[in-house]
Amino acid sequence: MLFGRRKKGFTKIEEVTEFSQEVNEDQLRAAEEDLKERKEKPDLFDYLDTLDDIEDQYIPLEEAEVEEIEVEMTEAQLLANFIRVRSQGATLTSQSLLEKDGQDLKELLNSLKDDKSCQDIVLIKGAKEVYYYSNEFMSDNYAKIAVLVEDKDIPKTIVEMVRWNGKTYPCATPLYYFSNSPYFYTKAQIQRALERIRQNEEYSDIGELTTGNDVRYLYSTIHMSEKYARALAEGVEYGEYGYR
Amino acid sequence: MCENKSQNKLDQMLSQEMTRRKFMKISGKSLAGLTVSASLLSLMGCTQEQVDSDAITVWTMPTGLLVVNQAKCTGCQRCEINCTLVNDGEASSHISRVKVTRNLMDNDGHGTYQDDWVYFPDTCRQCDQPWCGEACPVEAIYADENGVKHIDQEKCVGCGACVGACPWHMPTLNPETKKSSKCILCGSCIEGCVTGALAMVPWDAVTAAEQKTRKQ
Amino acid sequence: MTTYGWSGKILRVNFANNAITTEDTMKYKDYIGGMGIGYKIIYDEVPLDTHAYDEASKVVLAMGPLTGSGVPCSGRINMSFLSSWTKGYSIVDAHMGGHIAHAIKYAGYDAIIFEGKSSKPVYLKIDDDKVSIEDASHIWGKGTFEANRILVEENGESFDAATIGQAGENLVNMSCMITSVGNSGGAGVGAIFGSKNVKGFVARGTGSVKIADPKALKEASDYMLRELVGGNNNHNVPAVPQSWAEYSAPSGSNRWSGAPGRGWQKAEGGFVDMGEQPVGDIDKIGYRAHKGYFDHGEIADKYMVKVGGCSSCPIRCYAQYDIDPLADYDLPTKVSNTCMPIIYQAAWYPEGIKDFVDEGDANIVICGAGARAVDDYGLWDNYGNIQRDFNYCYKSGILKEKLSTEEYNSIPWDLMIEGDPRWVVEIVRRISMNEGEIAKIGLGTYLLVKEWDLGQEYLDVEYLQNVTYNGYPKHHSAEDVWQTGLLYNIMYNRDCMIHHMTNVIQSGSPYEIYRKILEDEFGEGAVDKPKHYTPMNRSKAKLAKWAFLGKQWHDMATLCNWMYPMTLSPSKERGYKGDHNLDAMYMAAVTGENWSREDVDLASERVSNMLRVMTAISFDIHEGSKNLRKDHDAIPAWVFDKEPDFKAFEAGTVKMDRDDMEIAKTMFYEEMGWDTETGIPTRETLERLGLGYMADDLEKRGLLPA
Missing domain, CATH: 1.10.599.10 (Aldehyde Ferredoxin Oxidoreductase Protein, subunit A, domain 3)
Incomplete structure (x- = not known):
């Protein structure tokens, strides 16, 4: 008997007539009408202030227990938290960013090193900068990628990642890999970088191949032969049922 | 020093309580037609466009603001599973206090079989003047110190008056126990949501967002 | 006595005499449920020389003790029956997801035995313990989308439905049953229902699955969600680098495709960015699977509304699209699928396809049209064999040889050559309606070879992918392991439908x-x-x-083999090792027995x-x-x-x-x-x-x- 009797879901409010004390619905509707007329959208908090208070007989605050004592955090711990929040948001924290705050950074970083609760904060050196991150929230491998991206040396980033992928998984690396997060390189950027890779003696291990569906892959001869790289790349592109 | 801290903490709690009371005014309602500040949007995990399109509803809970984002509900029913596992010790859809299945298939022209994917979890509004409570002939429905309405299982006679009285039919008569039950804000559904379509923003964060908005 | 996990009853429906009875599930306990119960009942009750479409043939639709128990990824149904289309005509299974398995379990049944043959079109209605056979004359002849919609509308709130399309009604061997949007069970089950004049069934359950130790079950589920589960196919590293992850899959074979900057552009209220989904964050697991991106690349985002999938599953492997270029051809634009229907329709176009609005959108638009068509007609693709048979027979001239000139010339080949999405709808219609000689493709590969006298060498052709001489292709085979x-x-x-190894090999993890x-x-x-x-x-x-x-x-059990077993884990702390004891842990918590x-x-x-x-x-x-x-x-x-x-x-x-x-x-x-x-x-x-x-x-x- 319960089925089929449901009224509208909560995003649409029913007409209420019987409960005179329940004024909010009417208020809301009036406010909505008002809004339509004025054709503007007030800020949520401002809007809340315009509504009458409603009776709330619960939670007698006087009786609520007030919890005691938050431990005071040291400057170093505050800094660690700052770095952690950024790491959680996939962002490195550069030394120069910290220096902007004008504190004695050296001492602070030293006390960070000594603080047992801050051992997750580690540093990684880029070409021009030193970066900090929390390895609790950011993996070391990702930090390496993030530093490469920060350094903005696209040929070097591509070469290092093609080598690392070839050694680690092992696999050949499609060019489209570098248009994904966190690289987001454009086709033109990748093309320019490839030209520079070809001119650089140090990068002579980097080979290129094109699969049957015209997808370009890079591989490093340090880690695999051209034939093997091609088989790996074709395996990916051909997949189970044919080229994607 | 210690006293100051207690005072600070009390101040904080008072302002959070203020915030909560303000939000009680719109509990269970869509935010469409309002502008939400960037900091609050970020906490709520949604966009102004979703607010404008009627996809966002907020609920005032003792511990925070419950945000329901229909654009993110993928109909997996894990909210219902968690609800019934925790509250009833079994897996069910019908007696779940949070309701998504009844919106999932055919919900007034929307839903899986209506060529769109508009569905959302729905639950008790914890009304200030509860229809269910007023309809109960044996006064089995009571409010706890947080204003959450419970059904006393000892007193409940399973008449179904609360189910009929609730405009949204949120209390549900368990066909096996013949007792009615409803949401007690345990939060299990939120824990189980795999896309954040159900999300809880703690009051201190909402308060902070309000202060930030006011400053601007 | 309470049975934990199992509902305790099997529903037997005889469509010849309208007898509806129940039996105790526990007599089949050694066979657990699903496929096990199905095999035991078929073996006991259907002589193996029975033809699939004889009245004596049966379909055993069965779930198991874990189905609907709350265990993640437990929303699947198994249907066992005798094959109409493979060498030996032996036992086969159809596997169907969606939401209806939960409904049947909550209504109180572990299995349904469909037997006998109705004299007129009917459907089965399960409303808790009220079970009835209802007239289906108003939906007979309709596609599954319309039939399912009508059934849920006319039966009321919280009912779910599953039906066959015209392919099943017309006894096309390659036919399936469809529930939700594109969740299907194949292997020819559609025509077996069709032979019984059964359009499908609806179900609603207000009961529950009883759990012996709900606390232990919740803990085991949360443990799986926090530490073990990965993305689609349980791939355990993200496709694209994420800041918390040590590894990602540089190339595109990994299905944990949700990533920062990718998402659903047609979502209500605008773009939903799938972001990062760190291990342990339960509220983000649903953004790991981005099957749209995996199948079609960047263009998928443009048409995605949401993701979906089965009851209880945190991995939402169904991409839900609104592919609006199809509206220009008066075709439906709403499409949702995760398997062959949404990736393999270009094979109906041996001369190739071309882009519509954007560069590289040809495949997604054609697949959208095709997915909707095959799911509506309830045509099963035999994991792509039906398309490959067509494609090869067209290219090699077999079609021209086997079809009469009149029929051959009646086929709108111009639509095919132009890459028109209406072509896939037309060819699917012809096969599903059993129209003409070309519909022989719907017999399935094994019988097509016999019918058109193509010889064993046909099955030796690489393009056709047959893994035996029995009529079906490989499914994640030697290319993985x-x-x-x-x-x-x-x-x-x-x-074979086994994903144990592809889930590991294609996971993106280092070897x-x-x-x-x-x-x-x-x-x-x-x-x-x-x-x-x-x-x-x-x-x-x-x-x-x-x-x-x-x-x-x-x-x-039933559990989804696309996700289980939990061989790998995305957790570095675990050394990326999953947990092969998890299934037994679930069985113990749900049933209260030692497992x-x-x-x-x-x-x-x-x-x-x-x-x-x-x-x-x-x-x-x-x-x-x-x-x-x-x-x-x-x-x-x-x-x-x-x-x-x-x-x-x-x-x-x-x-x-x-x-x-x-x-x-x-x-x-x-x-x-x-x-x-x-x-x-x-x-x-x-x-x-x-x-x-x-x-x-x-x-x-x-x-x-x-």
Whole structure:
């Protein structure tokens, strides 16, 4: 008997007539009408202030227990938290960013090193900068990628990642890999970088191949032969049922 | 020093309580037609466009603001599973206090079989003047110190008056126990949501967002 | 008495005399549920010489103790029946997801036996304990989308529905049943329902699945969600680098495709960015699977509304699209699927397809039109064989030869050549309506070869992907794990549907990580380096046996084999190792009984042997064969002759070696306790599994190995 009797879901409010004390619905509707007329959208908090208070007989605050004592955090711990929040948001924290705050950074970083609760904060050196991150929230491998991206040396980033992928998984690396997060390189950027890779003696291990569906892959001869790289790349592109 | 801290903490709690009371005014309602500040949007995990399109509803809970984002509900029913596992010790859809299945298939022209994917979890509004409570002939429905309405299982006679009285039919008569039950804000559904379509923003964060908005 | 996990009752519906009865599930407890109950009932009640469309034929639709229990990814249904389309016409299964398995369990049933034949079109209505047979004349002849919509509308709130389309009604062998939006069970089940005049069923359940230890179950589920589960196919590293992750999959074979900047552009209120999904964050798991991106790349985002999937599953593997270019052709734009229908429709266009609005959108638009069409008509693709048969027969001139000139000229080939999305709808319509000679493609590959006299060499063609000579293709086979994959691919009477290994090999994890995890369990040499395989060894045979048995477990429990078993984990702290004890933990928490991994394996082995015995009996009846090794497990030539530039075992090839594969079969049969000459289970094996009665049956038929 319960089925089929449901009224509208909560995003649409029913007409209420019987409960005179329940004024909010009417208020809301009036406010909505008002809004339509004025054709503007007030800020949520401002809007809340315009509504009458409603009776709330619960939670007698006087009786609520007030919890005691938050431990005071040291400057170093505050800094660690700052770095952690950024790491959680996939962002490195550069030394120069910290220096902007004008504190004695050296001492602070030293006390960070000594603080047992801050051992997750580690540093990684880029070409021009030193970066900090929390390895609790950011993996070391990702930090390496993030530093490469920060350094903005696209040929070097591509070469290092093609080598690392070839050694680690092992696999050949499609060019489209570098248009994904966190690289987001454009086709033109990748093309320019490839030209520079070809001119650089140090990068002579980097080979290129094109699969049957015209997808370009890079591989490093340090880690695999051209034939093997091609088989790996074709395996990916051909997949189970044919080229994607 | 210690006293100051207690005072600070009390101040904080008072302002959070203020915030909560303000939000009680719109509990269970869509935010469409309002502008939400960037900091609050970020906490709520949604966009102004979703607010404008009627996809966002907020609920005032003792511990925070419950945000329901229909654009993110993928109909997996894990909210219902968690609800019934925790509250009833079994897996069910019908007696779940949070309701998504009844919106999932055919919900007034929307839903899986209506060529769109508009569905959302729905639950008790914890009304200030509860229809269910007023309809109960044996006064089995009571409010706890947080204003959450419970059904006393000892007193409940399973008449179904609360189910009929609730405009949204949120209390549900368990066909096996013949007792009615409803949401007690345990939060299990939120824990189980795999896309954040159900999300809880703690009051201190909402308060902070309000202060930030006011400053601007 | 409360039964935990199991609902306790099996519903038997006879459509000839409208008798609706229930039986105690517990008499089948040794067979667990799903496929196990299905096999036992078919074996007991349907003589194996029955034709699939005879009145005596039955469909056993069954769930298991974990279905609807709240265990993640437990929303699947197994349907067992006799095949209408494969060599030997033996037992096959259809597997269907969606939300309706939960509804049936909550209504109080572990299984439904569909038997007899109705004199007019009907559907079955299950409303808790009120079960009735209802008139279906108003939906007969309609597609599944409309039929399902009408059924949920007319039956009311919270009802779910599953129906067959015109293909099933017209007894097209390649037919399926559809629930939700594009969740289907195939293997020809549509036509068996059609032969019974049963359009489908609706279900609503207000009850529950009883849990012996709900706290333990919640803890085990949360443990899985926090530490074990990965993305789609349980791939355990993200496709794109994420800041918390050590590894990602540089190339595109990984299905944890949700990533920062990717998402659903057509979502209500605008773009939903799928962001990062760190291990442990339950509220973000639903953004890991981005099947749209995996299938179609960046263009998918443009048309995505949301993601979806089955009840209880945190991995939302269905991409839900609104592909508006289709509106220009007066075709429906809302499309949702995760499997072949949404990736393989371009094969209907042997002359190629072209872009519509944006560069690179040809495939997604065509697949959108095709997915909607096959799901609406309820046409099953036999894992792409139906498209490949069409494509090959067109290109090789077979179609022109077999079709009358009149019919050939009536076909709107111009639509095909222009890449018009209405072409796929038209060809699907012709096959589903059984219209003309071209509809013979709907017989399935095995019978098409017979009907058009194409000869065995047709099945040796690489493009056609047949993994045996029995009428079905490979499904994640040698390209992942060589001998191992091929071994379990040839065990069934349809494509194998085993994802145990592709979930590991294509996970994106470094080889050294998954090698160690598998070798620790199955022995040295269990898994070879990517694209560089070695000769057969004992560890590979053990691995193949594990995967073969495990798939049966999932279709008994029921759990989704696209996700289980939890072999790998995304957690660095765990060393990326999953937990193979999880299924037993779930069984213990749900049923309150003692369950170990050995118990799970034993139950799976029992049903695996039932499959083998029933296949042997069917091959004896229909093919006069007493040797499965020779007649069922034979592998087409292309598997060994492909990639002419490579020798077997050379780095970079999937080409198999004939002698090595025979060694592989022998080792596998030994591991299974089967006679190595015939590949048929021995009495000793069957007795050990409590299947002595099957040994007796084999003996009577002269099939029991000496």
